[in-house]
Amino acid sequence: MNVYYFLGKGGVGKTTVSAAWSVGLAKKGLKTLVASIDPAHNLGDAFATPISDRIMHINAHLDAVEVNIEEMIRAYLNELSTKMKNTYRYLSAMNIDRYFDILKNSPGIEEYATMEAIKRLIALRDYDAVVFDTPPTGMTIRVLAMPPVSLVWTEQLIKMRKRILSTRGMVERVQGKFEAEVDGEKVVLSSSEKEDPIMQELLSYREELRALRDMLSSDYSYVNIVTMAEDLALFETKRIIKLLDGFKIKVRNIFLNKFFEIKNPPDEIKGKIEEQEKVIEKMKTEIKGIEIKDIPLLRKSPRGIDELFNIYSKYLA
């Protein structure tokens, strides 16, 4: 399975390009899923058909979904809150729901939920290709950076936990089984990694993060940037490439969208066209090893499968 990510600022045309790409892949006979993980969904607009948070068929080879990240966060925290209330009876007196309201808005929860959505969709083995229309660049970079950053933390927490278990072992060797009172009950605190649920959870999460990190930097992941031929957009594109390179994630294509292709431009936009040409020159000189494709500014935004396939066959293939 190949996984395609389309990154870019809001309004550059990520949704159109990712939708067109998915139509093109489906036309080649590849069973394709196109998923919007951008909270501001536009996939339904691109296909000119309503798309919900349940996977639906667009045609014989193409399915689509608009993931409801907020609902995922809410459902997950509810499940956790119920588990916590059952496990920690005395905490229910502390009104634990108040703390889960904080978590709902905490830094990182949206990135976590978005990565969980990516994991779940990639885990569906029915597809030859999954195409992601991603949130605006800042959020997507944080999502893609989540596995390597979380790995650093997890390794440190594993080291700390090993130290705690080793100290418990010292107590155990002198006085035998180490018992403590927790939540009004006597529990045996094990010094064994296999019996410590926190250590097991950390080790299991580390394996998941390693798999995610390897998946994102594998040859099956295609990260593409959709941008425009403007100075500020060029700076941002170079920053994104450098940042992702730090996480060993390769950018494969840059799509220069809304490109002016006008034979006799009016004076009002001559300056823009000159800027565009300079930016393209700079891009070709300064960005090596990445294919750059132009998509001209169209008279009207493509809507529906036929128009999207037209975009794919003329400019993206």
Add this chain to the structure above:
Amino acid sequence: MKRLLYFLKKSFDVFDKAMKEDSTSFIRKQLEEEENIFALITMGIFSGIPSPPTGIVLRILPHMSREISIMIKRSANLDDVFGEIMGTFNVD
């Protein structure tokens, strides 16, 4: 004689348990410190301390009952840290 031996054995058991508890009291205090720090680092989000990415916290939170109870106990004793340290060294 049997009763004396039984009485002696019981006394030694109690003595042994007390000595073991005494000898491990510092290690147990160290252990509580380590567990408290672990709890603070993982759950610092609730008190503004830089904390791990939320995903890690959410995964281990259901298993942190002992660590949470230590953290709550330590927070409650924070207004008499001096008294607590003196208690650790058995100073009356």
